Amino acid sequence: MTATGSEQMLAPTSDRLGRMHRAQVHRDPWPDFAAFDREAYDPVLRRAAAVQWAGRARAEHGSVHQFTILSHTLCCARVPLTLVGALSRLVTDEVRHAELCAEMALACYPEGKEGEPAIFRWERPVAPWRDPPTLDDDALMPVWQWAAEAICVSCCIGETLSRPMLEAIAVVATDPVADAVARQILRDEHLHASFGWESLGWLVARLDDEARAGLTDRMTRSFAAVEKSTTCGIPIEEVAGKALEIGPSEVPNLGVLTDEQYAMIFYATMETEVLPQLQALGLPALEAWGVRPRRV
Amino acid sequence: MSSAGKSTRKVLHFAVGGALLGGIAPGCASRDKDIHVNEGPEPEPKFAPNPGPEELEGKQTPPEVDEHVNEGPEPEPTADTATPDDKPNADDVNPGPVDEPHPKPTAKVNPGPEPVTPTPKTVNTQKVKDPGQ
Numbered sequence: 001m002t003a004t005g006s007e008q009m010l011a012p013t014s015d016r017l018g019r020m021h022r023a024q025v026h027r028d029p030w031p032d033f034a035a036f037d038r039e040a041y042d043p044v045l046r047r048a049a050a051v052q053w054a055g056r057a058r059a060e061h062g063s064v065h066q067f068t069i070l071s072h073t074l075c076c077a078r079v080p081l082t083l084v085g086a087l088s089r090l091v092t093d094e095v096r097h098a099e100l101c102a103e104m105a106l107a108c109y110p111e112g113k114e115g116e117p118a119i120f121r122w123e124r125p126v127a128p129w130r131d132p133p134t135l136d137d138d139a140l141m142p143v144w145q146w147a148a149e150a151i152c153v154s155c156c157i158g159e160t161l162s163r164p165m166l167e168a169i170a171v172v173a174t175d176p177v178a179d180a181v182a183r184q185i186l187r188d189e190h191l192h193a194s195f196g197w198e199s200l201g202w203l204v205a206r207l208d209d210e211a212r213a214g215l216t217d218r219m220t221r222s223f224a225a226v227e228k229s230t231t232c233g234i235p236i237e238e239v240a241g242k243a244l245e246i247g248p249s250e251v252p253n254l255g256v257l258t259d260e261q262y263a264m265i266f267y268a269t270m271e272t273e274v275l276p277q278l279q280a281l282g283l284p285a286l287e288a289w290g291v292r293p294r295r296v
Numbered sequence: 297m298s299s300a301g302k303s304t305r306k307v308l309h310f311a312v313g314g315a316l317l318g319g320i321a322p323g324c325a326s327r328d329k330d331i332h333v334n335e336g337p338e339p340e341p342k343f344a345p346n347p348g349p350e351e352l353e354g355k356q357t358p359p360e361v362d363e364h365v366n367e368g369p370e371p372e373p374t375a376d377t378a379t380p381d382d383k384p385n386a387d388d389v390n391p392g393p394v395d396e397p398h399p400k401p402t403a404k405v406n407p408g409p410e411p412v413t414p415t416p417k418t419v420n421t422q423k424v425k426d427p428g429q
Contacts, residue, residue, distance in 0.1 A: 051346055051348040051349075052345070054346070055347075056342060056343060059340075059342035059343070059344075059346075060342060062342075063342060118352070119349055121349075126337055128337050128338060128339035153339045154339070157339070157341075158339060158340075158341050158342060159342075161343075162341050162342050162343050164308070164310070165341065165343035166343055167306070168308055169343065171306050171308055222338075225339050225340060226344070228338070229338070229340035229344045230340065230341055230345070232345060236312070236316045236317060237317065239312045240314050240316065241313070241314060242311070242312055243309060243311040243312075244310045244311075245308070245309055245310075246307065246308040247307040248307075259345070262344070264310045264312060265310055266341075267312040267316055268310040268311055268312050269310075271312060271313055271315050271316050275316075289316060290318050
């Protein structure tokens with residue numbers, strides 16, 4: 001039987017590499033996945049959770065891919081070491097997150113390895129940006145614009161949204177292993193968003209008017225894309241003026257949110273965190289939001 | 297958005313105001329100039345809902361991004377690979393011994409700088425003359 005994608009993610013290489021990996025990447029006590037009590041949960045519930053955790057593992061691995069491209073490009077542009085140093089932390093964090101999510105997915109639904117390997121698929125990552133521009137030491141503006149777009153998409157929007165989503169996942173999870181996984185990842189997400197806001201501020205200060213306009217166009221496109229992928233078809237008009245409380249689930253939950261929870265978290269976070277912080281950097285985020293293509 | 301502690305676990309509060317209302321109506325992707333192509337897949341938050349395999353069935357595989365594989369700088373043309381226009385003038389080339397069946401030109405075409413020799417990072421290979429001397 002061919003190993004599933006999640007299993008390939010977790011495959012051993014050599015003992016020494018494994019020790020180096022654990023020393024570098026496993027910063028917190030590792031959750032005891034063997035303690036996950038499969039028999040306590042309905043297989044349908046476990047399968048649904050495995051779909052989410054395996055997808056999260058792919059997304060986290062995608063972040064490793066994105067942050068290494070960003071790191072490579074900024075390194076070639078010879079930005080100060082504090083920037084690439086802070087970014088390096090994100091790379092190892094994302095490796096750990098991918099590993100945690102893949103382990104959780106396999107713990108939830110081990111019978112799926114044989115019966116439904118597509119749940120644990122692992123596609124080749126593709127960054128949600130243009131390729132980085134060719135570097136020209138005498139004209140770095142295209143690099144600053146590209147890096148600003150990448151950081152805006154992956155960190156300022158992506159990581160800022162991930163934090164409350166993970167917080168909610170940790171709150172609703174009734175299983176101790178799922179809770180431990182979500183909380184361990186959550187501890188890093190705030191740092192990742194902070195990196196995004198700090199580094200975007202550094203880059204925006206270097207952009208000329210044309211590059212700022214390009215960044216604004218990119219924001220508009222990203223707003224539309226994350227709205228479509230996150231709100232489960234619930235438009236802003238349906239939730240504006242409403243509030244939602246998310247607390248510990250009354251029924252068994254392995255770290256899965258409802259459509260309404262996703263939509264409320266998304267719109268509330270965009271309204272109170274993402275758009276105001278982009279505006280504070282001098283970017284016309286509210287205007288960009290207003291003209292985004294609606295495809296919900 | 298705020299959170300308040302319960303006995304052991306948090307309860308999160310999410311409220312949506314009216315700042316996000318307005319804009320173009322759902323279903324109207326009217327800003328054609330904002331729809332870019334070949335810019336990679338659309339971004340989505342890492343913890344967005346994931347479709348299961350059954351939801352993917354029947355879905356057309358998204359088109360491959362027009363990826364450009366970075367294969368490093370274009371190689372300088374060598375005498376062996378140079379196009380006819382690039383090839384050195386026969387007058388400039390030492391043809392070598394006449395009886396050699398396929399004489400190779402000795403003159404390099406655009407050799408560029410000497411290749412950098414990989415060196416351990418801890419070795420200082422370039423001694424800089426003390427400007428005070």
